[in-house]
Amino acid sequence: MATETHHIHGRIGQSIKRIEDARFLRGKGNYLDDFVLPGMLHMAILRSPHAHARIKSIDATAASAMPGVIAVVTGDLMAQHKLAWMPTMSGDTQAVLATDKVRFQGQEVAAVIAESKYLAEDARDAILVDYDVLPAVISPEGAKAAGAPVIRDDKEGQKDNHIYRWEAGNQATTQAAFAAAHKVVRLHSFYPRCHPAPLETCGCIADVNPATGKATIYMTSQAPHAIRTVFALVTGLPEQQIRVISPDIGGGFGNKVPVYPGYVVATAASLLIGRPVKWVEDRNENLISTGFARDYYMTGDLAVDKNGKMLALRVHLDSDNGAFFSDAQPSKFKAGLFHIVTGSYDIPTAHVTADGYYTNKAPGGVAFRCSFRVTEASYLIERLVTNAALELGIDQAEFRMRNFIKPEQFPYTSATGWVYDSGDYPRAMKVALDKLGYDDLRKDVEARRKKGEVTGIGIASFTEVVGAGHGAEFDILGLRMFDSAELRVHPTGKAMLRMGVKSQGQGHETTFAQIVTEELGIPATDIAVEEGDTDTAPYGLGTYASRSTPVAGAATAMVSRKIRDKARKIASHLLEAAEEDLEWEVGKFYVKGSPDRAKTIQEIAFAAYTNLPEGMEAGLEGVHYYDPPNMTYPFGTYAVVVDIDKGTGQVKVRRMVAVDDCGVRINPMIVEGQIHGGLTEGFGIAFMELITFDSEGNCIGSNFMDYLLPTAWETPRFELGETTTPSPHHPLGAKGVGESATVGSPAAYVNAVIDALSPYGITNIDMPVGPDKVWAALRSKGVTE
Amino acid sequence: MNSKSPNLVGLARKVAMTVNGAERGGDVEPRVLLVDFLRTNLRETGTHVGCDTTSCGACTVLLDGEPVKSCTLLAVQVNGRSITTVEGLAQGGTLSPIQAGFHEEHGLQCGFCTPGMMLVGTALLKRNPHPTEDDIRWAISGNICRCTGYMNIVKSIQYAAKATAEAAAKPPVGVGAAAGGE
Numbered sequence: 010m011a012t013e014t015h016h017i018h019g020r021i022g023q024s025i026k027r028i029e030d031a032r033f034l035r036g037k038g039n040y041l042d043d044f045v046l047p048g049m050l051h052m053a054i055l056r057s058p059h060a061h062a063r064i065k066s067i068d069a070t071a072a073s074a075m076p077g078v079i080a081v082v083t084g085d086l087m088a089q090h091k092l093a094w095m096p097t098m099s100g101d102t103q104a105v106l107a108t109d110k111v112r113f114q115g116q117e118v119a120a121v122i123a124e125s126k127y128l129a130e131d132a133r134d135a136i137l138v139d140y141d142v143l144p145a146v147i148s149p150e151g152a153k154a155a156g157a158p159v160i161r162d163d164k165e166g167q168k169d170n171h172i173y174r175w176e177a178g179n180q181a182t183t184q185a186a187f188a189a190a191h192k193v194v195r196l197h198s199f200y201p202r203c204h205p206a207p208l209e210t211c212g213c214i215a216d217v218n219p220a221t222g223k224a225t226i227y228m229t230s231q232a233p234h235a236i237r238t239v240f241a242l243v244t245g246l247p248e249q250q251i252r253v254i255s256p257d258i259g260g261g262f263g264n265k266v267p268v269y270p271g272y273v274v275a276t277a278a279s280l281l282i283g284r285p286v287k288w289v290e291d292r293n294e295n296l297i298s299t300g301f302a303r304d305y306y307m308t309g310d311l312a313v314d315k316n317g318k319m320l321a322l323r324v325h326l327d328s329d330n331g332a333f334f335s336d337a338q339p340s341k342f343k344a345g346l347f348h349i350v351t352g353s354y355d356i357p358t359a360h361v362t363a364d365g366y367y368t369n370k371a372p373g374g375v376a377f378r379c380s381f382r383v384t385e386a387s388y389l390i391e392r393l394v395t396n397a398a399l400e401l402g403i404d405q406a407e408f409r410m411r412n413f414i415k416p417e418q419f420p421y422t423s424a425t426g427w428v429y430d431s432g433d434y435p436r437a438m439k440v441a442l443d444k445l446g447y448d449d450l451r452k453d454v455e456a457r458r459k460k461g462e463v464t465g466i467g468i469a470s471f472t473e474v475v476g477a478g479h480g481a482e483f484d485i486l487g488l489r490m491f492d493s494a495e496l497r498v499h500p501t502g503k504a505m506l507r508m509g510v511k512s513q514g515q516g517h518e519t520t521f522a523q524i525v526t527e528e529l530g531i532p533a534t535d536i537a538v539e540e541g542d543t544d545t546a547p548y549g550l551g552t553y554a555s556r557s558t559p560v561a562g563a564a565t566a567m568v569s570r571k572i573r574d575k576a577r578k579i580a581s582h583l584l585e586a587a588e589e590d591l592e593w594e595v596g597k598f599y600v601k602g603s604p605d606r607a608k609t610i611q612e613i614a615f616a617a618y619t620n621l622p623e624g625m626e627a628g629l630e631g632v633h634y635y636d637p638p639n640m641t642y643p644f645g646t647y648a649v650v651v652d653i654d655k656g657t658g659q660v661k662v663r664r665m666v667a668v669d670d671c672g673v674r675i676n677p678m679i680v681e682g683q684i685h686g687g688l689t690e691g692f693g694i695a696f697m698e699l700i701t702f703d704s705e706g707n708c709i710g711s712n713f714m715d716y717l718l719p720t721a722w723e724t725p726r727f728e729l730g731e732t733t734t735p736s737p738h739h740p741l742g743a744k745g746v747g748e749s750a751t752v753g754s755p756a757a758y759v760n761a762v763i764d765a766l767s768p769y770g771i772t773n774i775d776m777p778v779g780p781d782k783v784w785a786a787l788r789s790k791g792v793t794e
Numbered sequence: 795m796n797s798k799s800p801n802l803v804g805l806a807r808k809v810a811m812t813v814n815g816a817e818r819g820g821d822v823e824p825r826v827l828l829v830d831f832l833r834t835n836l837r838e839t840g841t842h843v844g845c846d847t848t849s850c851g852a853c854t855v856l857l858d859g860e861p862v863k864s865c866t867l868l869a870v871q872v873n874g875r876s877i878t879t880v881e882g883l884a885q886g887g888t889l890s891p892i893q894a895g896f897h898e899e900h901g902l903q904c905g906f907c908t909p910g911m912m913l914v915g916t917a918l919l920k921r922n923p924h925p926t927e928d929d930i931r932w933a934i935s936g937n938i939c940r941c942t943g944y945m946n947i948v949k950s951i952q953y954a955a956k957a958t959a960e961a962a963a964k965p966p967v968g969v970g971a972a973a974g975g976e
Contacts, residue, residue, distance in 0.1 A: 026897055033905030034893045036840015036880035040906065043839040127825070208844045208852055208906040208940050259842070259906030260940045292845040514904025514941045682900050685943030713849035713938070721944040722935040 017596055019526040019533025024678035029518040038257040041212045041229050042289045050079055052275050052288040053129035055119040055136050057111035060145035060369040060706020064107060064138060072121060072135040077128035082120040082278055084108035092277055095243050097335035098485060103372060105270040112160055112332035113371050114708050115297030117270040122278050122286055145369040145706030146170060149306060149327035152366035160332060160367040172334045172365035177348035177425045183360035186321030190312035194397040199775045200385050202304040202700040204296055205377045206718060209259025211269060211299055212289035215276040219283035225252045226276060231265045231511055232551025235485055237543045239268055255541035261513035263375035266337040266553050267300050296716055297708045301700055302377030304329040305385045309393045317403050319412045322359040324350055330365050331372035338381045339483040345382030346474050348425040352390035353434045353472045353644060354412045359424035369706045378690055378751040380475040380554040391469040391756030399767050405468050406442055410435055427474060429642045433734045438470055440730045441646040441668040458768060463653040467761025471753035475745045476559025476641040485550060489636060493547035494564040496525065496572060497630040500618040502611030503535045509549010510561040511540045515747055516679040517557060521565050523675050528569030530596025530610050547632050555745035564635035566740040571631040576613045582622035583608050641736045641744035645669040647757035653765050656794035658784025660762055668730035672744035680746050681729055687750025688727050693719040695758035699777050809873045814882030822869045829853045831869035832879060840880035840909050851937030854910030855879050861914045880909030891954035892916050901950030903941030910937045915951040924955060
């Protein structure tokens with residue numbers, strides 16, 4: 010028996026340093042804007058200054074005559090090619106370049122193609138557009154109002170601004186439970202519009218070869234294959250003639266999932282002109298026109314019995330979807346996966362209703378670092394639970410413990426139909442409370458309050474639902490949400506792994522190499538991971554909704570196992586032993602009882618090209634398309650301590666403890682990095698980040714001076730903890746982690762503020778919880794310095 | 795090396811500067827931003843553009859050793875001065891202590907803010923070789939990172955400070971323990 014385990018670099022659980030760092034550390038990453046193609050032109054987009062206006066005329070005469078200008082593209086020109094409108098991922102249509110009306114400030118109206126970026130922008134500013142300004146609608150309330158202007162008068166039969174009505178759960182049983190409840194706790198909560206704001210903006214270079222007709226489109230896309238298929242459907246180009254290349258991406262967070270009009274215009278321009286066309290947004294364009302997040306007005310009612318046991322949950326939400334319903338989400342679900350809203354709690358019955366509305370705001374509700382509206386759901390239930398605990402006079406932690414789904418209830422079917430794969434919520438809570446020193450801290454809070462300090466503790470025990478598919482339930486425009494991995498082991502034992510997903514900083518080149526290391530014993534540094542080129546990578550749905558490790562990571566394990574099966578046959582040939590007499594130890598096969606009679610994976614790889622058993626196909630490679638049997642359900646407990654300055658309303662986060670359970674961790678260092686990042690984006694959302702609008706529909710929050718992002722100075726220091734409850738259906742037991750912290754943390758931060766303010770009778774402040782709102786809330790209760 | 799600016803119309807000025815130790819120059823319009831000159835004319839694309847409003851720091855370079863945001867300087871303003879970009883940090887094949895720190899402490903994810911962060915860290919350690927955590931957080935507070943949450947960036951700069959101090963404390967080759975130090 011081979012007992013001596015030789016060290017192989019990069020197995021699962023090792024925090025190896027990232028393979029992709031080498032180029033980024035030297036400034037040698039290749040982001041979209043770094044590419045220069047021969048003969049490349051530059052595009053600048055003219056955007057609407059108005060939120061709602063009819064276009065009377067567009068005069069591009071002067072612009073067309075300016076130096077270096079090759080073309081000015083308008084909606085009329087696009088319409089001649091049937092490209093003035095495009096389909097959206099939610100079954101609606103969206104204007105590519107406006108022809109009739111503009112429907113939000115920042116909407117694409119015309120584009121200039123010129124020899125340089127500077128010249129394109131010069132000419133853009135010389136285009137004259139005559140608008141007839143219309144009243145703007147900036148909220149669902151405004152959209153519903155009698156006499157509200159109909160925004161989508163382009164759509165036949167659309168008589169108002171209502172988009173959809175959607176529901177989940179059981180209305181009758183929920184009503185009955187409420188009728189019998191001891192107490193009902195209600196929370197109105199507005200989760201405001203925010204923006205993923207990756208540091209790199211969106212852009213593309215479209216290069217349509219005039220001789221072959223092949224369109225090569227370099228694009229900041231989290232989902233290059235899906236984009237290729239969408240482009241084929243929108244433009245009518247044959248799909249083999251479209252190649253999408255997603256190069257290095259400077260952060261995505263959901264912002265780089267949708268198809269934006271700029272991509273379509275640049276491609277059309279390249280086709281018409283016969284030269285490559287580059288379009289890169291500036292920050293203002295990114296914030297005012299591309300995929301925003303949230304903008305949900307939610308009302309939650311929680312029914313409890315006299316023992317503090319939850320009986321039923323009822324939620325209604327109004328969604329502000331902007332001018333076009335272009336949410337990037339699975340086709341079947343109009344409000345994403347919001348119906349995970351029962352969260353970590355064993356609530357016997359629930360009923361969820363949602364209405365979507367058009368407004369004169371940017372379209373494209375994306376899942377900003379979350380799995381399709383899971384963040385909104387998690388926020389509502391966790392805020393509601395804390396408010397209920399405060400109202401009932403039960404400790405927040407105790408109230409949660411009393412109502413958690415118990416470990417022995419898994420797999421657990423929720424009141425809205427989700428089948429939770431696994432979990433141990435009390436354990437994560439206990440680890441968090443111990444780390445925090447909760448009991449002592451509670452006493453400390455009481456003591457400080459007696460001295461007049463405003464301080465509190467917030468808890469959130471979130472459950473996510475990530476890793477879509479399976480494909481029968483989850484699809485994007487009909488494309489089943491599987492994902493893929495293709496592995497080639499070369500004769501020298503080195504390997505190339507190609508994926509259908511696309512990293513935007515998550516460290517795929519390291520994490521997925523480690524999965525191959527674990528399964529085949531090839532050191533991680535001997536494996537090149539390649540993503541993003543649709544001409545070479547196997548088809549996949551892309552990276553968002555924390556699905557890369559749950560889906561593509563599983564595909565990687567499965568393809569490695571296929572290769573191991575073939576390797577066993579080759580080893581059997583080389584060792585002249587029957588297959589069933591061979592044992593696998595990571596990195597080699599050996600003959601049972603004779604550990605010295607062994608062949609390493611490298612020797613087997615060489616033999617796959619040089620010395621095969623009779624009749625076997627040469628080579629050692631494979632591909633696997635993995636359609637998961639279920640979603641995965643990462644969870645955790647986050648706890649926050651805040652101190653509030655009564656004089657200024659300033660909230661200071663004194664401590665932030667985050668205990669995550671994402672199943673098996675492939676590279677713990679990378680996992681913790683993901684959690685740090687998510688906790689920071691959650692902090693930004695809770696306290697700083699806001700896209701809002703004035704009554705005319707002008708976007709406030711259109712640059713980084715108005716849209717506030719956390720810097721190193723404000724951001725708290727995080728204390729991390731973990732538990733491990735492996736997913737029972739994932740081949741490695743992993744669950745995905747990229748978004749947990751953004752999903753779970755906003756409620757923890759805000760719950761701490763509300764806990765601190767609860768002695769004064771303050772029960773809610775909507776995010777972002779800025780000092781102005783806290784100050785006003787305290788003053789409204791007569792609290793002064 | 796001179797290169798003709800693709801942005802050139804009308805009045806052009808000659809500029810010359812030292813970039814990462816080499817003499818570089820070109821003809822540019824007065825309105826051309828330093829970051830565009832570096833990226834477009836000189837093809838040094840490690841310096842990134844994140845916001846255009848001096849807010850995010852992705853375009854940070856060192857101007858005569860001090861961090862500046864190259865989206866808010868004109869190329870003509872730095873005529874005759876010395877610029878260091880991320881491409882100038884490694885010496886030959888050897889990473890600088892800051893670069894090594896970012897690798898060892900997982901101080902980068904998508905890599906877009908990383909050049910600016912590393913240059914600010916480099917300038918900080920030159921000025922203050924033993925910074926406190928607050929010193930580091932204050933120094934990088936003009937640079938936004940959306941991925942890391944800053945904790946590992948702080949550790950990366952601390953790693954570099956420690957590595958630099960240890961290297962300085964090492965006795966020169968051939969001199970014994972008598973040279974002292976920690």
